[in-house]
Amino acid sequence: MKTSVKKLLVVVFAIGFVAQVAWAADTELRFSWWGGDTRHKPTLEAIKLFEAANPGVKIKAEYMGWGGYTERLATQISGANEPDITQINWAWISTMFSKKGDGFYDLYKAKDVLKLDEWGPNINYGVRNGKLNAIPVSFTSRFYLWQKNTLEKVGIAIPKNWDELFAAGKAFEKLGPEYYPIDGVYYDVFLMSHAYLMQKTGKQWIDPDTDTVILTKAEALDWVKFYKKLSETRAVVPHKLRLSIAPPEAPTEQQQQWVTGQWAGNYTWDSTFKVRMSSLPKTTACDLGEFLSIPNPKNIGFFARPTMMFAVSRNSKNPIIGAKFINFLLTDPDAVKVLSNTRGIPMAKSSYDLLAKEGLFTDLDMKALAQLKKAKIDPPSAWLESARIQELLRSIFETVSLGKSTDEEAVDRLINETNQVLKSIQ
Amino acid sequence: MFVLPFIIGLLTFKLFPFVASFALSFTKYDIINGTGEYVGLKNFTDMFLVDKLFRKSFGVTLFFSLAAVPFRLIMALFVANVLNFKLRGINFFRTAYYLPSVLGGSIAVAILWRFIFSHHGLINVILKKFGIEPIPWLGDEHLAIWTIVLLHVWQFGSAMVIFLAALQNVPVSLYEAAAIDGTSKMQMFFRITIPLITPVIFFNLIVQTVHAFQEFNAPYIITQGGPMKSTYLLSYYIYETCFRYFNMSYGSALAWIMFMAIAFLSAISFWSSKYWVYYSDEKR
């Protein structure tokens, strides 16, 4: 009896051992991303390509829409349960998950599997405290998108600078009280006025080198006055009117006035051009306008940053494979062909060249890229996109728009209160 | 005492998160990095003394509840009453009246509510016919709250269903007897129906107060708390604190204050229930 039990145990152990070895040979990594219909299928295909090239490795796809992604990722990270490879927003690194730089796996440690040259100096977008937290996937910037039909109706050309924009405001009034040159989404208007600030002073609101506000009172006052001028000259839809039509975060393409062309222009990311045009009738022609500026600006004022990045979890059991996977998605020609521009215009040089050769960039894309090439791009401070600062600037500019605060009060808040908040959240 | 195993299970599942969130409210905790420090009552003193947004939000929530709850209850009871008889197609009507609650926070509601209340929306179009200037329902800080109240009242379905169930339980014989005595319908409603369903009215009162305080969907999909935070309901503030600013400890503190406010209001209701709620099972 005893020996047969012993034999049984040996067999069980043997099986267990073999099973474990066989099982362990199949490493599984979890990969999460957000996206819509156009992004999910190609990404799944790219995953299959990677698995084919790396037998024994399985990538488990955890994908969803944008709504709720941040909540889920934050919950997972707080439980040390985040996926091995995650798609993240650039600003999350320094403002949320990796304030000290160690929130994600340091990809410099995996530099043997990463073709870091592909990104050149742009790799710095993902560096925090000397550690490479994430690799940028694609780049996007804000441009002026115009519906030509309405402009033709008014009989004016696409505005090329601020003065022409203000003149357009007057011209649009003749068409009717519903007509405005630019949709006045408050954040868009804020960024437009911020571009003016950079053009006039060369400084940003939150200085990216020091992460504080270094504006003088006079500069801030000039900025606030310009912000108000945009509504006062009817260049943008006034805040109160816009609010009574749609909530602040409701996208432009969902508004009736955009669909019918009463609002002719939109200051938006080039990655959202397609979206904005998706609700327009087929007869509407859209074009890119010049980046509005003052003559001889100190800094053209482009607001540009990576659209998204890929990071490897600091708790991952297979970080090198994770890094290999990121490298594959972003630089391998087969993967790039499959993924195409579903994540925007790639930042990796060879991928960019490949897609350009395949003619996958639209006219608007090419025009946008041309505008960017002419300018010196200064990355914004990541803190601009932190929730608290976003909330603060909304409250400041909403009170200004609705006439609930004086310009001086707004200036004080823009400088002093902002610095206080920045200190408390860093 | 077969109830006991359930109670134990309930306590296990509820207790840990409860205690955890209660403890959290006394700390300043960073959930991402797992670091935290004990700060005593600082979260609470900040809330009442420093945080202007809290005061605004709490005030808005109180106003909202005081406006929405009575309307909702009255609508629900009235409609339940009307729908309480056997008529061909009554099922269809009941489903129709319950529909808004099922739709909840769907995008249809968001788009349509905007269509109705926006500057060029349905209501303003109708007002124009009477020569009234368009009113910025959603853009004005004094008016926007009413659009939310209306949305909340429109979704009275769940309260209605509970009232319906309660009305069904009132014995028909009582009505028949009263009819013979020559009582009018109004009298029957106030003398028979209402007293017998007071336990359920009480239940709905408590539940609706809690729901009103915890209303989240309406500001989330229609106004995003604006304009000027005039529709910034407390549960929306808590959600943003927890999941936008990731300040779980302050969010917990806020939640517990909300809890105490609701508990206080409920306690008043419970105390007053002695006087107006009639329990048929009372041992007389």
Next chain:
Amino acid sequence: MTTATLPLPQYDKTESRLTVKYRGKKVRALIRYLILLGVGLLMMYPLVWLLGASFKTNMQIFSEMGFWPQQFDFTGYIQGWKTSSEYTFARYFLNSFMIIIPRIIVTIVSCVLVAYGFARFDFWFKKPLFAVVVGSFMLPQVVLRVPQYLMFKQFGWLDTYLPFIVPSAFAIDVFFVFMVVQFLRGIPRDMEEAAQIDGCNALQILWYILVPILKPAIISIVVFQFIWTMNDFMGPLIYLSTVAKYPISLALKMSLGATEEVRWANVIAMSIVALIPSLLVFFSAQKYFIEGIATSGIKG
């Protein structure tokens, strides 16, 4: 007791309203019907609009308040059903049901039992316990999310359906406990006392006497739990990470990326399809509401 010559009261449930004799009543009935219909249509308009929108193009959806589509384009339904993921909507529907049906069953069992305990028995810690039970319903769920997540992670229940079903098995949905307690307290004890004299024990009383009377309340539990679980987004969001296990509430939002074009007809078509089970449940629950009448009422 003759009722032939007296006008029948409004609450008479055994005779259809439209066959009442008096003309005045008929006219009033018609008016009532019309009002009901009018207001009912108001309530239903969003659904009607949604239905129309599922056939429209993006441009039409965002510029028209009218619901009639200009064309009957079914691609919204076809593409929406196929989804852009590895599974069709059939899979997500199945997942939703796999969560909902067990959850409803355990909820009914546990809540009725616990409510019975509170409403009919006295034990020394009853009052404070009841206060705790009712009180726990007053804390907003949102702050419990992260602690609950950590707890379930310890148990190893992440990425399963257990976090949805097991707590309900322990009557954690205190809303229902509270509701059934209130219902029970509205029922006189006479019948139970009679049964007790006959020698029934507590459970038998519950099963044979109270449950039939509680039918409307139980049906309410089914309806509410069904609809609320169906619409629950945050829970599945943080507990489930495998796409194959997603319920409908998550699947509906999968095509809404941040910067990508959305074909709204697809999203709306699937929202409508997702609504159908809830509406069916509600609609069919109605007949139990009517049945309840026959058994309510104390047979003297």
